[in-house]
Amino acid sequence: MINTGEEAEKTRSLRSRQDYEELLLELLRPLLPHFARCGARLELGASAAVYEKEAQWAEAFLRPLWGLVPLWAGGSRTGVFEEIYQKGLAAGTDPEGPQYWGDVHDVDQRFVEMAALSWGLLITPQVVWDPLGEQEKKNLAAWLDGINHYALPPCNWMFFAILVNVALKERGMHYHPEKLQEYLDYIESCYQGDGWYLDGQNGEKDYYVSFAFHYYSLIYVRFMEKEDPDRCLEYKNRARQFAEEFVYWFADQGEALAYGRSLTYRMAQASFFSMCVACGLEVLPFAVMKGIIGRHLRFWMRLPVFDSGGLLTIGYGYPNLLMSEQYNAPGSPYWALKVFALLALPEDDPFWRLEEALMPALAPRRLISRGKMLVQRINGQVYAYVAGRTIPHQHVHTEAKYSKFMYSSRFAFSVPRSMYSIEEAAPDNMLAVVKDGLVFVKGITETLSVSEQEIQMEWSPCPGVKVKTRLILLDNGHRREHVISCDAPCLVYDCGAAIPDQGQIEERLREDRVEMLWGDQKEEGYQTAVISGEGKAVVIHASPNTNLLWPKTRIPSAVYELKAGVSRIETEFLVRLYG
Numbered sequence: 240m241i242n243t244g245e246e247a248e249k250t251r252s253l254r255s256r257q258d259y260e261e262l263l264l265e266l267l268r269p270l271l272p273h274f275a276r277c278g279a280r281l282e283l284g285a286s287a288a289v290y291e292k293e294a295q296w297a298e299a300f301l302r303p304l305w306g307l308v309p310l311w312a313g314g315s316r317t318g319v320f321e322e323i324y325q326k327g328l329a330a331g332t333d334p335e336g337p338q339y340w341g342d343v344h345d346v347d348q349r350f351v352e353m354a355a356l357s358w359g360l361l362i363t364p365q366v367v368w369d370p371l372g373e374q375e376k377k378n379l380a381a382w383l384d385g386i387n388h389y390a391l392p393p394c395n396w397m398f399f400a401i402l403v404n405v406a407l408k409e410r411g412m413h414y415h416p417e418k419l420q421e422y423l424d425y426i427e428s429c430y431q432g433d434g435w436y437l438d439g440q441n442g443e444k445d446y447y448v449s450f451a452f453h454y455y456s457l458i459y460v461r462f463m464e465k466e467d468p469d470r471c472l473e474y475k476n477r478a479r480q481f482a483e484e485f486v487y488w489f490a491d492q493g494e495a496l497a498y499g500r501s502l503t504y505r506m507a508q509a510s511f512f513s514m515c516v517a518c519g520l521e522v523l524p525f526a527v528m529k530g531i532i533g534r535h536l537r538f539w540m541r542l543p544v545f546d547s548g549g550l551l552t553i554g555y556g557y558p559n560l561l562m563s564e565q566y567n568a569p570g571s572p573y574w575a576l577k578v579f580a581l582l583a584l585p586e587d588d589p590f591w592r593l594e595e596a597l598m599p600a601l602a603p604r605r606l607i608s609r610g611k612m613l614v615q616r617i618n619g620q621v622y623a624y625v626a627g628r629t630i631p632h633q634h635v636h637t638e639a640k641y642s643k644f645m646y647s648s649r650f651a652f653s654v655p656r657s658m659y660s661i662e663e664a665a666p667d668n669m670l671a672v673v674k675d676g677l678v679f680v681k682g683i684t685e686t687l688s689v690s691e692q693e694i695q696m697e698w699s700p701c702p703g704v705k706v707k708t709r710l711i712l713l714d715n716g717h718r719r720e721h722v723i724s725c726d727a728p729c730l731v732y733d734c735g736a737a738i739p740d741q742g743q744i745e746e747r748l749r750e751d752r753v754e755m756l757w758g759d760q761k762e763e764g765y766q767t768a769v770i771s772g773e774g775k776a777v778v779i780h781a782s783p784n785t786n787l788l789w790p791k792t793r794i795p796s797a798v799y800e801l802k803a804g805v806s807r808i809e810t811e812f813l814v815r816l817y818g
Contacts, residue, residue, distance in 0.1 A: 251540065253533040256582065256591045260315055262536065263306045263579050267320065269549030270303060274323050279331035279338040283550055284569030286560060290348035293341035297352050299570025300327055300340075304355040304367075306576030309517060309583035311363040321366055328356070328367060329375040332382040343385035348566065350386050354399045354455065357383070357406035361462055362583065368410055380412040387415045394429075394439030395451035397422040402455060405462055423470070426452070434481025435609035441630055443641060444610045445499030449485055449511035450577055453478050457518045475520055478511075482522035485511065486531070487605045491598050491619030493534030494648035497787055498623060499641060500564055500634050502555050503572050505544060509535040510577035516590060517583040526596035532578065533595050551575060555651065556788035562654045564635050604712060606691045613694060617715055617814050621648040624710050624717065626687035626696050642681045643668040644710055644719065645812075650736035651787035653794075665785035667737040667794050670708070670721060672700045673730040679704070703727060716813035718770065723806045731799045733774070733810040735767045737781060737792035746793070752776050753795040754815075764815035767795040772808030774799040 252258050273281055281299035288295060307320055330338040343349050359367040371379065384407065386400045401422045407414035429436045429452070435444055436452040456474040464471040488496040488508075495508040512528040515521075522528075543557050551572035552558035584590055598619075605614045615622045627642040634640070639654040645668045646652055653665040655678075664671060664678040672679045679700035686697040694710040703726035711718045719733060738744070738755050747754040752768040753776040769776055779794040786792040797810045 251537055253536060254591070254594070256313065256584065256586050256588075259579065259582055260310060262540075263310060263576070263582065264317070266551070266576065267303060267306065269545075271319070272548075273299075274327075279327035279340070281570065286553065286569055288348075288568035288571070289565045290568070291341070293339075294348040294352075295568040295570060297331060297340040297349050298568055299573070300331060301352040301355045302570055302573035303576060304359050305574065306579040306582070308355070308359045308363050308367075309580050311359075311366045312583040314585050315582075324359075324367060325370045328379060329371055332379040333375070334378065334382075340382070343382075343389060345390040346392050347385075347389065350389075350391065350396060350399045353383055353386055354402050357399075357402040358458060360406040360410055361402075361458070364410060376410075376412075380407055380410070383407060384413065384415075387418050392439065393425065394442050395436075395447050395455075397425045398451065398455035401426070402458060405459065409462060426456075430477070431609050433609045434477045434479070434484065441632065443499060443628070443632065445641075446501060446504075446508060447499075448481065450504070450507045450574075453481060453511050454514050454577065454580075457514050457520065461518055478515060478520060479522045482512075482515070484605065484607045484610075486523060486599070487601060487607070487614045487616075488621060488623075488648075489531055489535070489598070490621050490648040493531075493536075493538035494620070495535060496621045496623055496646060496648050497555070497651035498625075498646040501574075502787065503553050503563055503567055504574040504577075505551075505555065505572065506536060506539050506575040506578040508578075510580060513578050513580040517580040523599065524596060525590055526593045527599055529590065529593050530595035530597060532581065536578065554787075557790060559784055559787070561656065561784055562636065562787055604691060606689065608689065611687065611689050613689060613691070613710075613712065615712055615717075620814075622717075622814075623647065624694055624712070626689055626694050627681060627684040627698070629684050629687070631683065638669075638680055638682050642684070644670075644708070645717065645736070647736065649814075650738070651789075653737050653781060653785040653787070653792065656782045656785060661732060661779055663782045663785075665737065665779075665781040665792075665794065666732065666734050667781070667786070667792075669734055670700075670706065670719075671732040671734060672704055672725075673732070674701060674704070674727070677701075681706075704729065713811070713813070715815065716811065718809060718811045720809050721807070723801060723808065725801055725803060725806075727803050729801055731801055731808070732777075732779070732796045733767075733799070733808065734779065734794050734796040735812045736765060737786045737789070737794050738765055739789040740780070740791040740793050741789060744793075746778060748776060748778065750775060753778055755793065755795055765795060766811075766813045766815060767797055768811045768813070769797045770809035770811050772799055772806065774808060774810070 280296040283299050331340045383403050386403050404414045404419040438447045460471040553563045553567050611626045613624045623646045636654040653667045656663040658678045669680045681698045684696045684698050688695045705724040707722040709720040745756040754766045756764040774797040777798050781792045
């Protein structure tokens with residue numbers, strides 16, 4: 240059984256390479272009965288994704304390689320996983336065999352999983368390639384080459400094809416140099432400056448910048464630096480630039496900013512720093528990166544993210560299908576193992592003798608202009624104020640994941656069950672308009688400006704309602720100023736962060752403000768206050784399992800009854816520390 244729980248993880252040592260290896264194997268051992276039963280067609284659960292079963296099986300089998308490959312590269316052997324993968328890779332890529340992962344097609348999920356296999360072919364061929372027979376090698380190479388013959392979505396997926404072609408090249412198999420150049424050119428078109436990429440023309444700037452664009456570019460650097468020195472130098476410089484701002488996404492005690500999609504990958508939030516360590520790239524002092532990675536892993540190991548058999552679950556702070564994407568299958572969470580890239584360092588590397596360093600001195604506010612985000616640190620936690628999306632997005636719960644006023648490491652965020660009641664909408668850190676029996680929130684931001692002090696935006700939650708919003712930072716929170724134009728009377732909720740409804744919680748409700756204190760010693764608090772406008776402080780008891788971190792939450796809010804015409808309201812949201 241995996242050793243989780245707050246007290247256990249406070250004392251977990253993550254200093255030596257052996258410490259990290261033991262933690263990785265804790266996460267991997269629960270897979271063994273499933274390998275024994277399923278072989279290469281690894282099946283870890285009954286829930287579905289948009290892609291076919293064969294792709295789900297391949298995903299579940301291949302994603303553990305993100306942890307195993309660096310483990311092997313650093314010199315370790317388990318005595319069991321090596322044999323599993325040598326047999327499984329041969330079986331999964333044999334078109335005549337009963338465990339074949341299937342032929343690929345346009346925009347195929349299997350392309351995603353080819354990246355982990357390519358990583359293995361590049362850095363540990365002695366484990367995943369050399370033991371194969373000649374026909375098995377041909378089968379595996381042919382299966383991988385399929386990515387060069389079908390359409391890829393224009394986004395970070397282009398890197399999968401880059402890694403496949405580099406891996407085939409390194410192993411002396413047929414590859415496509417012209418396609419490789421085409422894919423590299425596309426990645427270049429995504430670059431925005433200051434270390435930031437845009438994930439395709441309709442994409443976003445979220446964790447995919449870190450655990451996709453930069454992570455894969457550093458793998459490319461590791462194997463193509465002599466052949467493509469200028470590009471590799473640029474990739475390393477971009478990683479250094481990115482680190483200067485990405486470090487602001489991490490709290491002092493290891494939590495990371497909960498923002499955007501694919502958060503079920505959990506520990507992968509810190510994988511960028513781990514890959515930098517593996518590549519010897521000191522984007523921050525190595526001791527600082529060791530501290531970020533170690534504290535981050537200890538944070539996750541305190542939470543109930545495993546099922547009764549020890550498997551990683553779909554969810555964030557607990558098992559939760561409600562917040563998942565349509566591309567999350569039972570094996571998807573094992574993308575988290577990207578955080579173990581640092582295991583590629585051998586036991587005698589000086590890195591393992593370093594003590595974890597605290598977070599570096601960070602400014603209390605940081606404007607991340609490329610991300611259209613203003614980051615604030617309060618009590619060592621991260622609070623990010625964003626302008627939201629300016630283009631449509633096809634992923635699940637887009638409004639909740641990208642369009643709230645504020646995101647944080649402390650409170651995470653909530654996703655809606657429905658828009659039929661304010662409780663089911665769970666609109667934390669949003670302005671919610673109740674009209675015609677439905678709850679409407681901000682989707683697209685029509686105009687925006689971001690400075691070091693505030694964010695301004697114009698948006699419309701529904702026909703007949705227009706909103707101009709200012710988010711103004713205060714020392715311990717922020718104030719919202721809204722100018723709302725509506726063609727008919729409506730009810731408006733200006734909502735704060737979702738507070739855990741667990742343990743000891745004290746609620747102080749007055750006409751113009753609601754103050755909530757929680758924790759065994761009432762050490763933390765959160766306040767919503769009506770500053771102007773004819774509003775009233777209220778508490779929304781959100782539907783269960785809407786918040787990413789806590790199964791039950793309350794949302795301190797201010798409610799305003801607006802008449803037709805133009806109304807001006809102001810609400811403050813303050814984080815407090817009691818002691």
